[in-house]
Amino acid sequence: MTILIRNLGEMHSTIDSILSNYDGDGPIRVVWPRRIKKNVQNFQRLFSGHVVYAVKCNPDPTILEALKQGGINDFDVASIGEIEFIKTWNQDSVLYFQHPVKSRSAINSAYQNHGVRHFSIDHADELNKIFEELPTNPEIVVYVRLATPELGAKEDLSNKFGANAEEASKLLKSINSRGLSPALSFHVGSQCYRPEAYRVALALVKKVMNVSEVPIRCLNLGGGFPVTYTGDPVAPLEVFMREIDAGLSSLSLDQNVELFCEPGRSLVAEGMSVVARVCLRKRNKLYINDGIFGHFLETHLHGFQPPNRAIRPGSRLSQDIESYEVFGATCDGNDVLPGKLELPNDIREGDWIEFGNMGAYSSALSSGFNGFGVEALVSLC
Ligand SMILES: Cc1ncc(COP(=O)(O)O)c(C=O)c1O
Known part of the structure; x- marks a missing residue:
């Protein structure tokens, strides 16, 4: 074949x-590389943190090259296969291992062989894998992924991944007491039609931060930003960013908290x-x-x-x-x-x-x- x-x-x-x-x-x-480049630059203009590309969405090298031309150097990866692929394509890429379920060998290899320092978890047993496999190094950032309420996404991801607020607070405390760097993330679901989903998710972040009283190093707002299909109009990115800005301002984050989002669809569709x-x-x-x-x-x-x-x-x-x-x-x-x-x-x-x-x-x-x-x-x- x-x-x-x-x-x-x-x-x-x-x-x-x-x-x-x-x-x-x-x-x-x-492929229209120029459109991709323009989308990246628009996203970077509107979003106040780092824009990371979710490789799973389209790992074609022509697409990756266009993203790079637009200014993307950071990639959300979900497997050792994606990690090796991206590092072979461009050794200087910065990788974020944001799949909350990973094998021990993938965790090890990501850290030892590919310089990955950002890992996502949503359960104590996954966190234990990180504790057992990796050294105590404050450079290791562990994101607790929060489940978000179902709010207008075509593909809900919180039915599969994500801790609730109570679990998340415990996980953050555990990361902190172990000497790794605590962080939070969420994904409102792919092709999310309701901009307020981000504000609702950020209210959840606020709750977890208040309850745990753990200072976070990074906050990742995931992907989910929609594109237009026939008969399916979507709000412009600016409207989503207004909701995000409103949610962020209610958090009063320390200036040193690094902010990320990791769109796939909206950059390349x-x-x-x-x-x-x-x-x-x-x-x-x-x-x-x-x-x-x-x-x-x-x-x-x-x-x-x-x-x-x-x-x-x-x-x-x-x-x-x-x-x-x-x-x-x-x-x-x-x-x-x-x-x-x-x-x-x-x-x-x-x-x-x-x-x-x-x-x-x-x-x-x-x-x-x-x-x-x-x-x-x-x-x-
Ligand atoms: C962890 C994570 N980040 C980012 C994305 C990209 O999402 P989207 O293509 O909806 O922007 C996905 C998609 O499934 C994901 O699982």
Whole structure:
């Protein structure tokens, strides 16, 4: 089975020109490094702390390079695999091991071999692993991850991770008394539609700080900042930042507390399109060369509909629109895109569909099931 990524280079200026010259069979990833760079700079302008990128969202080196160009040097990693990958890509990257469940060997290797000093936990037994495996070194920052109330996120993460306020206070005290540096973190859930979720989470931080009376060294506000999918408008980042600023001002943090957030989606989603070909039309059913085992697993899980447009290289499609069900490439009956797509009534085999805002949790989740994979990648200015 081949999942071939051919780099189509940089001689193209538009998707239409790529397609006019494309002789491959599979879908194409189109990356816009400039959009990613702009998103990073916008985020850094609005957020008063360090911006860390969540590698899981899209670890493609083209994307990482664009993030670096924008000024990202800090990465949230979840596994030793991600750590080794990022360190091989850029030895100078600063890494934050923010998965609250880690093997002992991963903790050890992260610390000894890769210089990781920031670790996340949400349970006393995980904290004991840190105590037992690592030296007593105040440079080691241990984040207690708080569970947050479910407040408008597509993917709740607090059903799986996070300590409640009482547990968190005990964990902070334990970290402090052991001579490591205590810290707090949370994640309001991915694609969070309600800006006030951050203020509510920061109120929880305040409660834990008051109850524990432990001075924290770092505070990490996680990711969760949303992007627009079809029919799914979201508030601008400024509105989220206003809520964050309100929550932070009520904390009266010491000046030496380092503040972080670690977005994935909001930095990279708009920086990549997936362009898929129509392989067959049966009335109002289209069969394309990509699907939920390719770039579209997350759209299937959460019902997202990325913005889309049909393309026939070198000529025009009809202005008259019809609704289509769109089926993925594999033999699996679940392999269908959510909802219906509004596309030209003359769309046919050989035409293409560009799906926008596809940079997050798309390529990272594709499995190559049934032998279908991405064929090519191209960067556009
Ligand atoms: C610990 C952690 N940080 C950051 C992120 C990135 O979140 P998002 O892509 O919603 O910004 C995730 C996503 O699952 C996460 O688990």
